[in-house]
Amino acid sequence: MKIKRVEAWWVRIPITEANQHRSDFGQVTTFDAAILRVETDDGIVGWGEGKNAAGSAGAYGALVHLLNHEVAPQLIGRDPRDINDIWELLYNGVRHRAASASGHAMPQLSRRGLSLAAISAVDLALWDIFGKSLDQPVWRLLGGRKAERMRAYASGGWANAETIGQQLLGYIEKGGFRAVKMRVGAMDAAPHVSAARVRAARAAVGPDVELMVDAHGTFTVADAKRFARLVEDQNLAWFEEPVIGDDKSGMAEVRAGSTIPIAAGESETTRFDFRDMAVLKAADIFQPDLAFCGGITEAMRISAIASAFNLRLAPHLWAGAPAFYAGLHVCAASPASFIIEYSLGANPMLHDLVEEDVDLGCGTIAIPDRPGLGVTVSESFLKAHAVKV
Known part of the structure; x- marks a missing residue:
């Protein structure tokens, strides 16, 4: 061939x-x-x-x-x-x-x-x-899958403090999610504005829904620490990309100063970047993007580093169909994976580019059985x- x-x-x-x-x-x-x-x-x-x-x-x-x-x-x-x-x-x-x-x-x-x-x-x-x-299917070539379906979280959350609760509750109603993620950081201009939105979100979804926040790397170290202090009592599942990926020591400082788990990695490439994060104790959860980190091959190497350091894997899957489905195969095969990102923003590259529909139900996503990645473009x-x- x-x-x-x-x-x-x-x-x-x-x-x-x-x-x-x-x-x-x-x-x-x-x-x-x-x-x-x-x-x-x-x-x-x-x-x-x-x-x-x-x-x-x-x-x-x-x-x-x-x-x-x-x-x-x-x-x-x-x-x-x-x-x-x-x-x-x-x-x-x-x-x-x-x-x-x-x-x-x-x-x-x-x-x-x-x-x-x-x-x-x-x-x-x-x-x-x-x-x-x-x-x-690719997951079989990677060593097999650990589950036929995996838990997913709804990824979105841009609304202001007055409507963020309604937006996140809409996600829960739409897909039966028990975990949701919202955006914070530069879009809010100041840490206390982001914190107010988080408090409104938590009040709306209640204590039993996992709530994640994503700053897209837009806080300074000082503001990330201020924000984390303001929401310390909100039981956040993770604080994603508090500072830019180029400041791994700063990220480690944020992690050391808070009890909130730190997730990062969508802007990182290769196992070497993730090795540095692990050694610096900068993150609890690795989030490689399979369309940028080096593909499935490198994502599995990154997964091995996560497992070796007793960290967890939750790939960045705000992507088109090839990268999203690749992420499903990696999650299925990785011992360190535990949850799948599912975009609740408009995503025609995932839903319209391919013939298949994502099998979403009760807050879980099915791992495809079809050959290869399992998509028909x-x-x-x-x-x-x-x-x-």
Whole structure:
């Protein structure tokens, strides 16, 4: 089996005005991603997704160009089942043979950002092909699944203090969730405003629903500590990205100064970043984004670090269908996983791009049994929403 064709598109899907929300990212009017199609010489197609922008919107011209003009030529003629070797080829660049022979990484200088987003997209597509070639779901190739369904939390929560309770109760009613996440931080201008919204949310959902908060890395260390102190009595399940990922020592300071578990990692790439968080004691919960961290291959390595440090795994799954379903397979196979993120914001990249529906019920999501990632991409829909680059 050989890779015959590789093609990526910048896919931009408009969000209707009624379904838009505003956060620290601004008004979200489209859902954007780089979607990758890899085809083998025997007709098997694998799908991948790469992300390089905040939230669900952003520009993907550079990533798509990288995939089509620099990455694709390196893949043509390769066996798509050589997943680890291809990962190391793309990560180590011209030194990949020396790195392989010596048994340690010798990454190219551009080992972060767009390079890892491209590697992630390729990796997801190769695992999809591998599963389809064996007529098996990816989770089985990763060692099996620990459950047929896993608990999920509703991810959203942008409303003000007066209406946040109503918004979160709507999530609970819609999907039977017993865990919900809301946004805090820069969108509120000050820690006490975020804290007031959290108190309103807790009063509305009651003591038995798990409540998480996500600052998107927008607090300073001082303000993150102030906010944590103000909501210390609200029994939060976690405080996500209190400060930017570049300030891991600051994140460790926030964690040391609060009893609220710290979750982080959606902006991190590779096992090395997560190793640093573990060693610095900066987080309790790892949240790799499979369209950015290095794909399924690297997410499983990150999962091993979480398990070794007795930490937990809850991947960042605000994503399109390829990355979301990849996250389901990783969660099913990882001993450190415990909950799945499910977007309650408008997400046409998850619901409209593919033929399958997410099997959501009673606050749980089914792990797919279908071969590969378990998604069937509508190529006509994809091409109808492709941006010319």
